[in-house]
Amino acid sequence: MTTIAALDALEILDSRGRPTVEARLTLSDGRAVSASVPSGASTGRHEAVERRDGDLSRYRGRGTRGAVAAIDGEIAAALIGREPRQREVDAALRALDGTPDKSRLGANAILAVSLATARAAALVAGEPLWRHLAAGAEVTLPRPMVNIVSGGLHAGRQLDFQDFLVIPLAASSFSAALETVVAVHAATGELLAERGLSTLKADEGGYGPALPDHRAALRLLDDAVRRAGLEPGEQVAYGLDVAATHFFDAATGSYRLASEQRTLDAAELAGYVEQLAAEHPIVSIEDPLAEDDWPAWAELTARLGGRMQVIGDDLFTTDLQRLERGIAERSANAVLVKMNQIGTISETADVVAHAKAAGFTTVVSARSGETEDDALADLAVGLAGGQIKVGSVTQSERLAKYNRLLRIERDLGEQARLAPLPETLRSA
Numbered sequence: 001m002t003t004i005a006a007l008d009a010l011e012i013l014d015s016r017g018r019p020t021v022e023a024r025l026t027l028s029d030g031r032a033v034s035a036s037v038p039s040g041a042s043t044g045r046h047e048a049v050e051r052r053d054g055d056l057s058r059y060r061g062r063g064t065r066g067a068v069a070a071i072d073g074e075i076a077a078a079l080i081g082r083e084p085r086q087r088e089v090d091a092a093l094r095a096l097d098g099t100p101d102k103s104r105l106g107a108n109a110i111l112a113v114s115l116a117t118a119r120a121a122a123l124v125a126g127e128p129l130w131r132h133l134a135a136g137a138e139v140t141l142p143r144p145m146v147n148i149v150s151g152g153l154h155a156g157r158q159l160d161f162q163d164f165l166v167i168p169l170a171a172s173s174f175s176a177a178l179e180t181v182v183a184v185h186a187a188t189g190e191l192l193a194e195r196g197l198s199t200l201k202a203d204e205g206g207y208g209p210a211l212p213d214h215r216a217a218l219r220l221l222d223d224a225v226r227r228a229g230l231e232p233g234e235q236v237a238y239g240l241d242v243a244a245t246h247f248f249d250a251a252t253g254s255y256r257l258a259s260e261q262r263t264l265d266a267a268e269l270a271g272y273v274e275q276l277a278a279e280h281p282i283v284s285i286e287d288p289l290a291e292d293d294w295p296a297w298a299e300l301t302a303r304l305g306g307r308m309q310v311i312g313d314d315l316f317t318t319d320l321q322r323l324e325r326g327i328a329e330r331s332a333n334a335v336l337v338k339m340n341q342i343g344t345i346s347e348t349a350d351v352v353a354h355a356k357a358a359g360f361t362t363v364v365s366a367r368s369g370e371t372e373d374d375a376l377a378d379l380a381v382g383l384a385g386g387q388i389k390v391g392s393v394t395q396s397e398r399l400a401k402y403n404r405l406l407r408i409e410r411d412l413g414e415q416a417r418l419a420p421l422p423e424t425l426r427s428a
């Protein structure tokens, strides 16, 4: 029997240069695995809570020493001697924490250990992580949706909407899909340079140029797709992450589009998205409304959900209870899946399974602050998540995931299969 012999943690830095947690799990046979956790900027208020130190002299109060100490101390004491079994370890972590939002030990500490447990369990089973997570079920390579132009909290609020993404429609393999995206990304850079606009990158590697409004970003995508020798709506379509929570004014219940100097109510914002989708091949919209605007979500989904993917990110926060409400009220038809929003691998897997059973599509997602950890790729394949959102294609913390997917595709050989295009993405 192989058991957990030691657990310790280290404070490392994420892609924004902010501290985050890496856990190391050593097995009784001497082998060790590590796992590190990401951190969001446009976080939802219902997410599991990261533990951050209050000491302003260290990393401006963003340190993770408390989370590291929780792993080295309480968590290690509770898990040493146990077998690395995912559900048992995750249940023990939840019980030890004792809070509904994992704030006592910290969702960052808990996820680092949960993920290290997944790696350890795969190692003991002699399987790659994706195969272990699949537990015998059919696997697929995820279709990437990739941020090309950034706004919102990831790009100094140049635009209000956070992500303008491209989705390869025609590719029949993951590598071909990635190749399409890389061509559009490169063409976008060329066009920006030719037009004297900034080619500096935002947090997730998308471009963050000073564009006058959201339509300008969509026109730029049209031009870039054509420059890449493709046709918008044919080989590629677009997604938006509106991230509306972050420009919602709770006092007035309205949405403030600062870049367009106007304020809209929920129905007007839905109408605006609908108009943009009539002008450009937009097939997916994420967080088109704020995280607690439930009735407006149901109205928007009734209006647009038949012809596009409507994804809840801040709305669901990878939380099964919130997802269940969303399924019952038809608030959306897709869920963004972020491991650190909920804090354990087994709860993440439950959300994916539940969403699929209800006919929702799932998009496995990285955070804007990432590490070199590539487990997200294994998660997307192992849970057959269907789609993946990692950010752009020029930064190593993103490429760790894309390159891992390329390797998994190679290793699967003849059995490698890109997830089929869901019905909701076919409207372009």
Ligand SMILES: C=C(OP(=O)(O)O)C(=O)O
Pocket: 039, 040, 041, 042, 043, 044, 162, 241, 243, 313, 336, 365, 366, 367, 368, 369
């Ligand atoms: C990845 C996202 O951003 P963040 O990690 O900043 O929440 C998102 O909103 O989908």
Ligand SMILES: [Mg+2]
Pocket: 241, 243, 286, 287, 313, 314, 336
């Ligand atoms: Mg989002």
